[in-house]
Amino acid sequence: MKMRNYYLLSCFAMVFCMYTLYPGRASYYQIDDYPTVKKADVHVHIRTQRPAFVQQAQKDNFKLVNIVVDGAGTWQGVRNQWKYVQMQEENFPDDFIPVTAFSVEGFHEPDWEEKTIAWLDSCFDQGAVGIKVWKNIGMVLKDRDSSNVMLDDDRFDPIFEHIINRNKLVVGHLGEPLNCWLPLDEMTTNNDRGYFSRNPQYHMYNHPDLPSYQDQMDARNRRLDKHPEMDFMGAHMASIEWNVDTLAAWLDQYPDATIDLAARMGQVFYQTIHDRDGVRDFFMEYADRIMYATDAGDAMTNTPEELAEDLHETWMRDWTYFVSDQEMTSDLVNGSFQGLKLPKEAVDDIFYGTANGFFGFE
């Protein structure tokens, strides 16, 4: 054997030995690995036919979960969004998974249940993998006696049973960030402070007569207790975005539930400022229950170029936060924080693996 080959072989053997001797040694992504690593954003709202959103996701190596939501509280609103989902799916059959919704419009009419089940079936037959229930259940929908209808209301039982029988998923955005129940100057993130000062009607601190934060969480949990077999993703960190220990306890209580991070990175950054180690431990321990998401959307309010830039910037910010230990700032919070630099395995779970297990991209 030539000397040079021998040298190469022994180098290889040494690296191999080190690898097998220390298999537990963590390895890390670099920021530059971003385009080559498979990722998913499991909570987006594309409400247009234009291709800009999905094209940027392709460039940045993201699969998407495109979610319909009963935001306007009308069947027409839900149907319109589903139409856009179908248009997008025609153009990009491999790039996203659709999640549909039902409307609570007509909830008190005798045919609401039948109509809702028929609608869900038609969406499931067209490829929807699940449904989203929204905060209007618990916060907006009124009963005949003008009390709020909560998620655990018996009248929803046949709907949830049907979804489970069809083997579909439930995405739940119930309640709001805890900030919603706090005065403006006690809120932890600038985006919440801005939103609730512009929308005082949704700022529950001003409405102590309406259900409390805990009422919303309890109603959601009672719905989960009714259906232990239900596949559930708690959107927006299951509205327990304010404390990773409380969220960990909830994940322990519901061992099959998962969460997404949509629109709550501000709360993650805020907690990182105060307790980076605690936040890092949480993401390490629960990585296989956590899915990266942004809540980004396209409703044609900006140019395709602006949209693409916004998406790339947000995705890159969060990638940098999870893979590096850079000192960072964000307009979401006051103060700076250090990236978590999670090991590759945790990054892979949060950015793709958990979502692939739940939604099935491949």
Ligand SMILES: [Zn+2]
């Ligand atoms: Zn959303």
